[in-house]
Amino acid sequence: MKRTLFILILTSILTISLLGSVQAQDKETFVMGIEDEVSNLDPGFTTISVNERVASLIFDGLVEYGEKNKIVPGIAKEWTISEDGTEYTFTISKGVKFHDGSELTADDVKFTYERILDPEAGSGLRAKIESIESIEVLNDYKIKFKLKKPYSPFILAMTFGIVPEDYVKENGEDVLSRNPIGAGPFKLENWEVGNEIELSAFEDHWNKVPKLKTVIIRPIAESSTQAMELRSGGIDFAVNLDVGQLQSFADNENFKVKSAPGAGINFMGFNFDIAPYNNLEFRKAVIQAVPFKEMVPQIFGMLGQNAYSMLPPTLWPDDREYLKENTVKFNPAAARKKFAELKENGVIPKDFTAEIYVSNSRPSQVKTAEAMVTALNQAGLTAEVNAMEFGTMWDMLGRGEIGMFFLRFVSDPDPDYWLYRFFKSDGSLNRAFYEDEEVDQWLEEARVVSDQEKRAELYVNVLRKVLTKDIVFYPFAHSNQIYVMKDNVMELEPGNSLLIPLVTPTANVYKK
């Protein structure tokens, strides 16, 4: 009896394993693991990075990012910018098709941008194009954007995915979020919500037919599971593995590990409305007390590198040398002395505990904050970590209730996107509540001038002032984008954004 049961169990396991088992993927199917579930693929509303990653495969924009973040033609084959920088005229290639076979014309472009511009739609992308005064369709293949005043980073917003007007009008505003149709290299084949998304190559793509015929995207939240899926052959590619897992892949010749900087900046910020964080000497002492430059390589490992600027290393202007030279340096003795002084003259109140707020979904930041507490305590400042759920922390930050915080930020390759919102007095992310007339002026001017050298100079001014003189933020680590893939995956290079470049002007990923 016992033996029959045993044999029965064994045979059934064997049958199941033979039937279902770990499927050997063919060469035209590419399975990628991403860290979170995709919920909405409407390119006008995808401000959450996993959504953006998938939407970018389905939709194409007027222009694209080429090598070194240079803007290269996309659906628009050429464009002109008027002398005063307020008129952008794009010529769209003829015969560009959406996945449903209809042709992409200037009307679709107009519709795409007006949809985002509508203030009631509440799109997060609106801020990038709010300088638009009017959009004029000149003919089916020519479109003119008129700006209220020159806005130098405007061209970056021309990367937004173009959506088909007729399709949206026929099927309702929300149709793209679940059933997206674009003109990008891949079309949506099947979406099992929460489990996997299947894309297939769009054979009529205007530029390149993808070599990968099927792309399957699977959300695998647990980093160790992603790692094991890679090993067992369930996925070809993983992004966002933990530090602990990366090394074993780097040492394994069956896998390739590639990294690129620019996945975001990790920084510490101070609130200028809350004492004693608004005291420059206090902020200096906090930074002096902590050996950030030694902590970062240990905590972030391959996932990050020491930072001196708010801008990623791949973005102009390059002023790292100056910032590195003039940043506040580790000096525990000086910090101890300063904290004692500040306590004596009452800047640091009695029984004061410095609280470092950090999002609990960022393990490297939490570790940094914990190490920081130890260093601060040694220097004579009582401190503690407050690791919170992001939504709660975000809300408190918005209301100005947090004195010292860690954040990570990532954006598109223009310094304006990285600096304006944080350091302009009325910037949408001015969570430091920092106000400085000079900085405001520089930031405003840099939006208007089109000469890149002049802009670079202005941004250098801003960075020097906010990072070394006023110490509004202290950037400590650039996050790296790390891709782990099987060794037969070719032409897949991490870019400077969070998007996964499967089909780009310079690459067309395939499996050998």
Added chain:
Amino acid sequence: MFAYIIKRLLWIIPVLIGVSLILFGIMQLVPGDPASIMLGTNITPEAVKALNAKFGFNEPFHIRYFLMLKNFLNGELESIYYKDQVINIIGNRLYATIELGTLSLIIAVIIAIPTGVIAAVKKNSVFDLISMFIATIGISVPAFFTGIIFIYLFSVYFKIFPSSGYGGPFWTAEGISHLILPAFALSTVMIASTSRLTRSAMLDIMKEDYLVTARSKGVKEKTVILKHAFRNALIPIITNIGNQLAMMFGGAILIESVFAWPGVGRLAVKAVEFRDQPLVFGSILILSFIYVLVNLLVDLLYGFINPKITYN
């Protein structure tokens, strides 16, 4: 009996109304709104205002509550984050969760109850000691850790089962092969606690006088154990299984994340993270409904096991 069931079913209504009120109240107290979380670093005051107006957050408390309840009952409640009806979003996942929960329940019962009974009958034997030692480990080791070990062994090393994801309904080969590892991992804690409970319940009963009576009148030992002792030990065991099963439907979050299983638990957590109030509301209400239902089933089971229990 029939009247009892009707009465219990009717009781579910006030319970759920209470749950919905508390739930809605708590959601109002949680800091953060869906608009600013959705917008992230692209946040602007205008966009937050526009979105909050779109989601109807500017209405007063009671109006929003009734609107949400009404939409939920009509099946029209729509998730903010997924832009889809809550019922659609939950539907598939609930199925996946029930599949996982049921299979692990079956596994647990098949393994745990015989183990517990044998361990009790052969108290202090080698079998008893070893199985209870394993059970103690099973209770102490968190299920997600067991899960990771399972994945390593069965999909990376032996390459028998796929490591994660949902493969389809359980009657397909693909489906069952994806289901087995998470189901076993989820069942470990239940096996451990149920076998220990079965053992101690059996031991308690075996001291009873009526077992001595049964033996002395010459009833076969097998009948004594299975019919007289085990039947009476079943009440606490069923209670425990019922509780665990109900927990499993809502609380298999860790196993769901380790195996990337598209279940309700992870969905509910995600919904809270994004302050997707309609989705939180809908998913928690449905989970509560299942919890109440499972409890009712357990109560009814008592009657089948022990006819002395009557329902009034």
